[in-house]
Amino acid sequence: DFLFFWGAVFLITTTLVAFLKKxxxxxxxxxxxxxxxTDTYRLLFSIIKMPAVLTFCILILTSKVGFSAAxxxxxxxxxxxxxxxxxxxLLAVPMVPLQIILPLVISKYTAGPQPLNTxxxxxxxxxLLGLEFALLVWWAPKVKHExxxxxxxxxxxxxxxxxxxxxxxxxxxxxMAFNAKVSDPLIGGTYMTLLNTVSNLGGNWPSTVxxxxxDPLTVKECAGAQGHTCASAETAEV
Numbered sequence: 001d002f003l004f005f006w007g008a009v010f011l012i013t014t015t016l017v018a019f020l021k022k023x024x025x026x027x028x029x030x031x032x033x034x035x036x037x038t039d040t041y042r043l044l045f046s047i048i049k050m051p052a053v054l055t056f057c058i059l060i061l062t063s064k065v066g067f068s069a070a071x072x073x074x075x076x077x078x079x080x081x082x083x084x085x086x087x088x089x090l091l092a093v094p095m096v097p098l099q100i101i102l103p104l105v106i107s108k109y110t111a112g113p114q115p116l117n118t119x120x121x122x123x124x125x126x127x128l129l130g131l132e133f134a135l136l137v138w139w140a141p142k143v144k145h146e147x148x149x150x151x152x153x154x155x156x157x158x159x160x161x162x163x164x165x166x167x168x169x170x171x172x173x174x175x176m177a178f179n180a181k182v183s184d185p186l187i188g189g190t191y192m193t194l195l196n197t198v199s200n201l202g203g204n205w206p207s208t209v210x211x212x213x214x215d216p217l218t219v220k221e222c223a224g225a226q227g228h229t230c231a232s233a234e235t236a237e238v
Contacts, residue, residue, distance in 0.1 A: 068206030
């Protein structure tokens with residue numbers, strides 16, 4: 001029902017945009033050069049080989065390593081500590097209005113000549129929130145009782161996620177603003193696609209590696225089996 005409702009809203013709104021929104025014929029943007037697939041990839045490689053672009057790609061490919069574990073694993077660890085999945089899902093509801101408002105607010109600070117300043121300023125706070133998320137996971141079994149978790153624990157979780165969203169969107173909007181600012185208008189689509197793809201890859205590969213490392217880096221204890229280890233899934237089953 002949830003997916004059906006929002007699917008209907010999506011179809012209705014996009015249809016209304018298609019029929020009711022008219023293009024401004026007076027403003028004719030600069031025509032973007034169209035190229036074939038081979039020429040487009042050649043152009044991409046020539047862009048990547050530029051020293052400034054290569055340095056920027058390395059930056060955004062590695063910038064999210066520091067908080068990848070906190071972003072990818074916190075929710076899973078909270079569920080492991082007993083926080084119900086449906087409660088975590090409900091806690092995401094208050095984040096929706098925040099996610100809508102944040103880009104509008106942050107865009108005012110990224111519209112200037114140096115949009116990456118917002119990115120750099122938000123990074124230390126996001127790193128600190130990773131430590132705070134670790135404390136939330138450590139704190140969970142301390143406050144858990146027979147009826148579940150107290151209301152104040154959920155309040156702290158919501159506040160933590162809200163602060164995390166602020167830092168996340170500050171970095172995201174700043175990167176998008178910078179990509180739009182430096183892209184050559186003549187090849188804007190190709191340029192923007194390259195930078196946005198690298199930016200998305202920079203957020204996905206650290207999370208994948210973090211999830212892969214969770215099991216080997218997790219300390220496990222075998223109850224009632226002295227002298228045996230539970231370091232791997234195979235030994236834990238035995």
